[in-house]
Amino acid sequence: xxxxxxxxxxxxxxxxxxxxxNCDYTNSxxxxxxxxKKYPAEGPTFLISISSIKDKNEDGRFTVFLxxxxxxxxxxxxxxxxxxxxxxxxAASRRGTGNQFYFGTGTSLxxxx
Amino acid sequence: DVKVTQSSRYLVKRTGEKVFLECVQDxxxxxxxxxxxxxxxxxxxxxxSYDVKMKEKGDIPEGYSVSREKKxxxxxxxxxxxxxxxxxxxxxxxxxxxxxQYFGPGTRLLVL
Numbered sequence: 001x002x003x004x005x006x007x008x009x010x011x012x013x014x015x016x017x018x019x020x021x022n023c024d025y026t027n028s029x030x031x032x033x034x035x036x037k038k039y040p041a042e043g044p045t046f047l048i049s050i051s052s053i054k055d056k057n058e059d060g061r062f063t064v065f066l067x068x069x070x071x072x073x074x075x076x077x078x079x080x081x082x083x084x085x086x087x088x089x090x091a092a093s094r095r096g097t098g099n100q101f102y103f104g105t106g107t108s109l110x111x112x113x
Numbered sequence: 114d115v116k117v118t119q120s121s122r123y124l125v126k127r128t129g130e131k132v133f134l135e136c137v138q139d140x141x142x143x144x145x146x147x148x149x150x151x152x153x154x155x156x157x158x159x160x161x162s163y164d165v166k167m168k169e170k171g172d173i174p175e176g177y178s179v180s181r182e183k184k185x186x187x188x189x190x191x192x193x194x195x196x197x198x199x200x201x202x203x204x205x206x207x208x209x210x211x212x213x214q215y216f217g218p219g220t221r222l223l224v225l
Contacts, residue, residue: 036216044216046213
């Protein structure tokens with residue numbers, strides 16, 4: 001059963017606008033969340049993470065928001081750039097109890113110049 | 114700089130062949146992982162290892178085995194390749210219980 005879900009398989013955004021990628025999870029024990037970015041024919045690369053003690057984490061153009069009560073997190077990219085076009089995976093884990101990350105199915109972002 | 118390498122970027126094998134996928138990390142990480150990525154299914158964990166000679170099944174271990182004889186190397190073995198094992202295989206490593214996973218570039222395997 002999929003514990004981490006990304007319900008939008010794809011998203012298109014104009015350059016300069018905001019991209020919002022969403023992720024939902026079912027396991028309330030998850031306490032660490034991450035976003036990865038993946039270009040074709042490459043492995044995923046870490047983008048940004050957030051601990052469950054926070055509700056927001058920002059790194060340059062990337063901000064991750066966590067809503068624990070809704071079991072929902074989102075990644076905001078602003079302004080979006082053509083080089084951001086990639087597949088984005090969210091992942092969740094329980095820190096300190098094991099090493100397994102649970103990944104969503106990915107959202108393919110296309111930023112249109 | 115963190116580095117995870119995989120022995121092949123592309124592989125073509127025949128049904129029934131034994132296939133070895135190798136992964137090497139240079140960061141002295143305790144934990145290593147094998148995933149497969151398929152369209153619409155995301156990354157699914159096959160096996161992981163938290164120490165030399167230790168292994169744990171992930172979500173889809175059937176048809177696969179692993180070997181970790183040295184800390185830096187984690188091998189995925191397809192004992193008898195089947196067409197439904199055609200996929201992108203990704204290796205990752207992670208230090209300790211905290212932190213993120215670092216991925217290799219992936220091996221695209223085609224089983225004919």
